[in-house]
Amino acid sequence: MLIAATVALLIAMALTLFRAVAGPSLFDRVLSANSFGTKIVLLIGLLGFLTERPEFLDIALLYALVNFVGTIAILKFFRYRNLGLSSDEIANREDN
Amino acid sequence: MLDMVTVVDVVLLALLSTTAVAILIMRHLFAVVALTGAFSLLSAGLLVTLDAVDVAFTEAAVGAGISTVLMLGTLALTRRRESRPPRLSPIGLLIITITGGALIYATPDMPKFGDPNAPSHQHIIPSYIKGSQDDIGIPNIVTSILASYRSFDTLGEVAVIFTAGMGVIILLGRRREDEHGYSEDGAAYPLKDKNKPKINDETST
Known part of the structure; x- marks a missing residue:
């Protein structure tokens, strides 16, 4: 059962990577980079159970958090073309 | 299987x-x-x-x-x-190919992954493993190596990381601003000033 899940996950990772390389639009690439991170998180969780050390689940949780930071940065970059804006400046731009 | x-x-x-x-x-x-x-x-x-x-x-x-x-x-x-990158220089390609080939050639001489007879596991580690319980009294050998046997090394690393963190704070830390949006030295533009030059003006509309 775990083996089937791992194989399916590896295939899904290959497909996601293909979309990141080929993806015609930028949003394809953002989405694939994000879901690639999610799949790594799942893979680490599965690896923990495959090698009978489920405590790897903690690492998977941390990866989920780190992955979130990257996605937020990418989305902020898309919206404002700049990462150094403070919340005041963002409010200013929203007003304009 | x-x-x-x-x-x-x-x-x-x-x-x-x-x-x-x-x-x-x-x-x-x-x-x-x-x-x-x-x-x-x-x-x-x-x-x-x-x-x-x-x-x-x-x-x-x-x-x-x-x-x-x-x-x-x-x-x-x-x-x-x-x-577009400049054209490939054949000498650079040759050097890189030779270096990469030498590294790959050297790889089989490395000890197997997790081999207990590898040189890095034979030098001083056995005495750490034997002595850790009596010398330091901590059940975790990694902790006793990092915090006691190699404590000066760890202290140096902490000093390096601390210095790097201070440098980053000094370089990148936001200047303190009063309620009008002016920084303390008066050099920065007030935040609410519409004439403030924007680098990416055309994207802000």
Whole structure:
């Protein structure tokens, strides 16, 4: 059962990577980079159970958090073309 | 039946090299940033299969987290496409091929992964393992090596990281502003000033 899940996950990772390389639009690439991170998180969780050390689940949780930071940065970059804006400046731009 | 961890290793390595080649070929820098994030997550996954969990932690936090943010910040200041590289110099290619070939040639001489007879496991580690319980009295050998046997080394590392952190705070820390939005030295523009020059004015509408 775990083996089937791992194989399916590896295939899904290959497909996601293909979309990141080929993806015609930028949003394809953002989405694939994000879901690639999610799949790594799942893979680490599965690896923990495959090698009978489920405590790897903690690492998977941390990866989920780190992955979130990257996605937020990418989305902020898309919206404002700049990462150094403070919340005041963002409010200013929203007003304009 | 194939060992599943080996299959995962092989597939992860194949994906890793595919990503590396794609990063090399691509000229669209945003896609390259997205792919480097995927690359470091992949190598973090590989490090987990090697049981190097702490290295994997660092790789994920630095590679996928901070580097993505830093590279996007750089991308905001530069163009979105990489310019054409100058033509390949044959001498450089030759040197790189020879060096890479020598490294690959040397790889089979390395001790096997986890080999207890490897030189790095024979030098001083056995005495640490034998003496740790009596010398320090901590059940975790890694902790006793880091915090006691090599404590000065660890102290130096902490000093280096502390200095680096202070440098970053001094360089990048926001200046303190009073309620009118002026910084203390009066040099910065007030935040509410509409005449403040914007680098990316055309995108803000």
